[in-house]
Amino acid sequence: MTPPSRTPSAALFHDLVPEALRRGWAAEGHCPDLDLYALFRAHRIAAPHATAVIDAAGEVSYAELDDRARCLAAGLAAHGVRPGDVVGVALPNGRDAVTADLALAALGAVVLPFPVGRGRREARSLLGRSGARAVIALAGHRGAEPARELAALAAVPGELPELRTVVAAGPGPAPALCLSLAELLHTDATAFTPARPGPDTAARILVSSGSEAEPKMVAYSHNALAGGRGNGLASLLRPGTPPRCLFLVPLASAFGSAGTAVTLARHGGTLVLLDRFTPGAALDALRAHRPTHVLGVPTMVRMMLDRLADEPAPPAAPTALILGGAALDAATREEARRAFGCAVVNLYGSADGVNCHGDLDECAAAEGIPDAGPGIVVGRPDPGVCDIRIAPLPGGNSPTAGAACGEAGEILARGPMTPLCYVGAPELNMRYRTAGGWVRTGDLGMLDATGALRVIGRLKDIVIRGGANISPAEVEGQLASHPDVREVLCVGVPDPLMGERLAACVVPRPGRAPELAGLCAHLDARGLERRKHPEHVLLVTDGLPLTPAGKPDRAALRARAAAAVQAEQVRAG
Known part of the structure; x- marks a missing residue:
């Protein structure tokens, strides 16, 4: 049987930024x-003996990690993975996930994690819309069998026509129709020669948990990742x-x-990696491995702060907590700064192609200063x-005609980190990218008088x-500054x-039960006009629901709040 022709990567990953700007x-x-x-290899x-990864199984040096990556790359190449191919990777944090990243980079393939x-x-x-040629997935996860299920789908005509190879990770023999990751990691890589893809070609597809019916896929080049995101x-x-x-x-x-x-x-x-986040495991890792930087979302740090309240002493101070994925309120930021003894960085960014935060000096200077x-x-x-521009509302078709200083509008971004394009979705390129690549x-x-970016919220969440x-x-x-509130999202x-x-969906502090009247009185005291006050309160005592990417799940909360309000109205007659 002759395999189907492959989708040319140039067509799948068209760069929407003018080449002259990239160069x-x-x-x-x-x-x-x-x-x-090539950057990793240098x-x-x-420093071949320097530690590259620390995970649940111990430490891995740069030399050991490189040997694993080259073996996996050689094994995947032997089973038909070629430069430009998209390969899905669904693995927990650990050396196998990092090995897959590097192996696919060495092949000149495009990783879709x-x-x-x-x-x-x-x-x-995700695999179908990207035309993925291979996927690496767990043999077993919480009662499911992801690798076997994907292999079975690929065997059904018309389901995943481009998918040719499924690699199963985990202990035990590989399921039927799957290759074994453990066996591929023992491939003889003596004759393997890494590819040398162009630095402005696609390297990775980021999956965005946005508001579309299906997750958005955003293609990034080697330069956009190592350059633009690396500069951040x-x-x-x-x-x-x-x-x-x-x-x-993750x-x-x-x-x-x-x-x-x-x-x-x-x-x-x-890289210090936890295969699964818990506040206790995160604090243990801080004590055992003394990281310089901790990267998470505000919800995770709030959980760690609650856990710290029951422990005798905080861990050694890192250089910075870098918190993104959701808005970081001033109360959590100040509490984290005191508890961990370090700068707390409020990171604004997304898979779609924007990133902004203060440097260490700016973050330290802002600590404790009310805004x-x-x-x-x-x-x-x-x-x-x-670079960031503010497009006036409504419209904003021309980023060069930006909003005046202090005027709110849509945030537009373009620079070294800007992605190539959306994958398999020309309609998203039309909707979310301008002719000049913004x-x-x-x-x-808005941009204030000092040139700082202020993020007010999502246009779609209004x-x-x-x-x-x-x-x-x-x-x-x-x-968030109310003394009874640990965390809050409004929907x-x-x-x-x-x-x-x-x-207002409120996670209360232990032993507290804030009510609507008290929350609104707090907002009155803060000067928030009454038309913006919440009219319902949902106490979420089990913590905010999270997406698989670790972000607060607004859609789940919206459905939960709507159901609670409807039930309340039924009870009231």
Whole structure:
């Protein structure tokens, strides 16, 4: 049987940024202009015995990790994986996930990582829409058999027509129709020669848990990852000290793209990895491995703060906590700064192509200083990462005609980290990219008089109550300072009269039970106009639900709040 022809990678990964701009950023030194495996290999040669990965199984040196990656690359090549092929990877944080990243970079293939826990339907969608030729997945996970299920799908005509190879990871023999990752890791790689893909060609597809019916896939080049995203971490490093990064988020998430490509390949540091987050395991890792940087989402740090309250002493202070994925309120930021004794970085970024935060000095200078301005200050845009413009609302078709200083509008970004394009979705390229390659973030923000970016909220999350717009992020920022509130998200719930009303989903502090009247009195005292006050409160005592990428799941909360309000109305008659 003759295999189907492959989709040309040039067609799948069309760069929407003008080539002259890409080359200009490289010439200015914003990008290393090398592929990811070549960058990693240089660190392996310079310091072969340095620790690359620390996971549940122990430590792995740069030389050991490189040997594993070359063996896997040779094994995958023997089974038909070629430069430009898309290969899915659904593995937990650990050496196998990092090995897969490097092996695929060495092959010149394009890695499509997605967090373990994505459902079968979503995995099928991602692999099918990307034209993936192979996938590496767990043999078993929480009662499911992901590798076997994907192999069975690939065997059904028309289901995943491009998928030819399924690799199963985990103990025991590989399921039927699957290759064994353990066996591939023992391939003889003596004759293997790494590919040398162009630095502006596709290296990785980031999966965005956005508002589309299916997750968005965003293609990034070697330069955009090691250069643009790498520069974002560079501003948070102490001179002469390689980063030692504890990742609390999945490496397969967009936030996790700062793992293999940035921490290892760009900066020659060490990855400290937990295969599963718990607050206790995270604090144990801080004590045992003394990371310089901890990367997570605010919810994770709040859970760690609650756990610290029951422990005799905090761990040794890292250089910084880097928190993204959701808005970081001032109360949590100050509490974390005191508890961990380090700078707390409010990272604004997304898979779609934007990143902004303060450097270590700016973050330290801002600690404890109250801010009465709109939204949340996230720092000044770094041209080595991306420039930011504010497009007036409505419209904003021309980024060169930006909003005036202090005027709110849609945040647009373009720079060395800008992705190539959306994958398999030309309609998203039309919707979210401009003719000059700017990324439309869908976020509402403004540049203040100091040049700092203030993020006000998501345009799509705006709640329209009786024709008036309410930004949930603005209300959340004020409610987070209430002494009874540990965490809060605000969502709109349907209402027959007003269209929508605002509901506050509150995780209370231990032993507290905040009520609507008290929360609204707090907002009055903070000066928030009453039309923006929540009209319903949902106490979430089991913690906010999270997506597989570790972000708060607004859709799940919206459904839960709507059901609670409806039940309350039924009881009231």
